Amino acid sequence: MDFNDSPEEAAYREKARTWLAQSAAAHRAKWGELKPNTPEHMAAAKDWQATKAGAGYACITWPAAIGGGGGTPIQSVIFGQEETKAGLGYGYFTIGLGMCVPTVMAFADSDTKKRFVSPAVKGDEIWCQLFSEPAGGSDVAALRTRAVRDGDDWVINGQKVWTTGAHYCDYGILLTRTDPDVPKHKGLTMFWIDMRDTAVECRPIHQMSGGREFNEVYFTDLRVKDSQRLGEVGDGWKVALVTLMNERLAVGGSAGPNYREIMKLARQLSGTTGPALKDQAFREKLADWYVQSEGLKFTRFRTMTALSRGQTPGPESSIGKIISANQLQELANTAVEMEDQYGILVDPDQAPAEAVFQQSLMWAPGLRIAGGTDEILKNIIAERVLGLPGDVRVDKDVAFKDMPTGR
């Protein structure tokens, strides 16, 4: 049990810190403070990603030969910590580098890998994950987007939904149905596609949070080459599982205000009987949030320890999102209620802490759904970790085309 850096880790941290001090300042001098989801913000993000890649700080655990840093998982965590402290970190690349590109690396031929991995690491190209559909969210394998073989090509028709970043992405991994006559999991096939193809139409969706980060994506006779297939025909579910497993690692910890920020707010506001920070009910909640956040942080450290000892990480990471998403929602709501009548205001110029709690309140419901709902994650823990029986699956032996459907 050692919480401190080992000498090698400390040296790496020092090196990263020194590099960040200079590079982050230079980056800020060039780009200043930009509003998220603007073209300038995206350009800044790409610039920062390229800077990191040049110094071996992008995709730290990937081999240097493909553009990564050739480092260890612990180094990646250390750099992440220091990058957060330096106040930098853009979200645009998480899905591509965390989920899509690893899937490409696992299933594509060597030319495809050579073509795509390094541009993605440098931030030149961004990827999205085209899995969910109106008929298949939690039950992804119920998706209906059809891919039909036509000589050397496949022709794809259908619709995806809630695809984060589709509107700015260059490529995507797309899960399709290639055989409706077999049970749902057996008739799927995965492809990579060019998002700029004219047969791909992307319509941003207005989210309840007010943002427009995810999209509907339509395919009308989209032609892809058979060489764009990832994995065997009919083996798409196996390929998708690799993506989904990486997803749980990638989305474990979530950004957003934590116990520190709400403590700061509570210090400034008055409560019912004195400063809000002295309210006993609030203090108990604060203690719980601290304990949960630290618990998650140290759980990640346990995963790192397992990795550094050459073990495969356990399922600990699946608990991360359940806790952090729910905590964000409760914490944000407590902060908003603490502001009393004023809490209704969401205007960043008026609301305390630039309305970050109001924004989190409106974003948290999505966090509890994206990347697996609370209920699905609990099923995963129950079935894969604890070994309990699966839910009753009435569609298991039914051909996809005969499956009952709802709305």
Next chain:
Amino acid sequence: MDFDYSDDQKFLKDEARKFLAAHCDVAVVRGVLDNADRSFDEKLWKGVAEQGWLGASIPEEHGGLGLGRVELCAIAEELGRVVAPIPFASTVYFLAEGVLAHGTDGQKAAILPRIAAGQLIGCLATSEGPGVVGPATLTTRVEGGKLFGTKIPVTDGDVADTALVLASEGGRPGLYLVDLKQAGVARETLKSLDPTRGVAKLTFDGAVAERLGAAGAGFDIVQAILDRAAVLLAFEQLGGADRCLEMAKEYALGRYAFGRVIAGYQAIKHKLADMYVKNEVARSNAYYGAWALNDDAPELPIAAAAARIAASEAFWFASKESIQVHGGMGFTWDVDCHLYYRRSRQLSLVAGAPKVWKERLVSQLEQKNAA
């Protein structure tokens, strides 16, 4: 960074589990539970002493094994799994750790070797009635080296040889070592939520008391002792919570209702998943606490509070929901669920309730983030 037991520590933990499987099965626990005259299992106590566990972290010069605190945590986790009916926490976490951290050389020499040899049982006496003990309510007092007043309840006070007693002297709180076998000490055994541990009322009427640590520093010293104990207790709680989850899982996999094993029903699956999540949060906080304890890190007070809060929550949840999963069987005396339910309450209260620790944690965070 290294967030797990080492191979040696894992070996020790496995050995401890094997020993306890052989010497502390549930019949041993029930032997104490069902017998109002016994508050611990003497044979197990002797065995544990022979294993060297009582002196695991006592330096060799005082007759111990001189191992680190992480090793002690590993033992605590195993003791918690089997709800061991012995005064281990009172003797080791409170008395031995307290004397090690705050005692004079003379006090160490007088007490530690006897603990390591299994010849001395300890206890910590702070409470004087319902509610939180504070400077304003402390009535036990020391005058001219003699102790007067009443402590209630004192866990293991019915069997302990030496007590650490919080009392005021000249209006200031101090912590005192008191030999309970002397004249001037009266004990009355009381009933408790967890009969596998003894509880007593101790009345002092002029008993000789020897101060541990500085005059007037009683509250701080007790808190320092509780910080250390909180980490060790968290491991006992974690062991208990893990066992509750296992028992619930085993039962759910064997019980049928409506034509299916109940473990297949999502309400039950999600309950067990919730237990797992809480247990893992507790484990991670406990590991951080173990590191802080072992290294005497300045982070100890915060780490200990977090470990205690997380472990208290995990054990409470696992023990109550394990009964629920067992249905009517779970509510019977014969099924073991209630042993854990009882112990979860005992461990959550013995070093101060979670509410007190939450307040302690937040006030520490306030100081830390004052700027």
